[in-house]
Amino acid sequence: MKNQNFKVVISFFCIWLTNFFSKEVQFVSSFILILSFGILHGANDLFLLNKIKNKKKQSVIVLLIKYVSVVLSVVILFYFIPKLALLSFILISAFHFGEQHWTNKLHIKSDFIKKTFVFFYGFFILFLLFFFHQNDVRDIVFTIIDYKISKSVIEIPFYISTLMLFLTGTYMFFKNSTFKAKLVLELFFLIVFAVIFKTAALLWGFAIYFIFWHSIPSMIDQVQYLYGSWNKNNFIKYCKSALWFWLISIVGIAILYFVFKDEKLFEAMFFAFLAAITVPHVWVIISMFGTKKEIED
16 A cells, blocks of 8 residues: 555656646656666566576576567567557557556456456556647657558547446456455546646656556566565665666667657657567566466465
8 A cells, every 4th residue: 555655646746746847857857767767677577587487497598589589579570560560569568557557456267357457457548648648649650650640540549448448347346346446546546647647748647657657566576576575675686687787778778869869759769669678578577477376376
């Protein structure tokens, strides 16, 4: 509960800051958050993989090659088939966001129902953000795929995700007592997200959600998985083991910035970069949650 209270308080604090931050300041603040906690939360993937795959006794080099291969595959896909790459990134990110939010909260027998719900939950979150910033999103998408999408491309998925979230949520309300008990609080969280996305600029709104509602909770889960518990010393260990991968990522983003100094173009390339490192990260986290479930069972 303390963690939930922190997220709500810090979210409203960031909303309050929006009144004083210009778009430029929001832009810079967003990157500070994303480059720190955002990148950090995915910088221990190899360490996680090493623990997940230890039964197969795969070497770190083999794991590194597999991981880098996935990253390069995403980069190549964005270069040659950007529309497919962008769509895949959105779908994968949707499931990832939903899974992170609900995995420790939702315990139901039907794995299909659970996965369907968490997917549409994450999908709704993404398109809620897109819905409030349609022009900015359309500009970024145009920069990535060289095609100007219509507003309906954002609005229709938003309405569909809203409907599907309502239907799957209604089903679980009647089938799952744990979900029923959490419903009011979770609806409040959705209202908080809507206020954030409506009030803040696109990247600032994304950063607030991404850092405080996704990245930090994910790091807590990762630290608990790697070291058995969440505390200061274990978090320091986590940061130390992530340092080199984090630095490499920062250097890569710095290169992007100097090559693509135009703000819109840089935002597009930045999201493409995030996509390249997100896909293997999602694979790692799904594997981690799967391993945790096996242990619990």
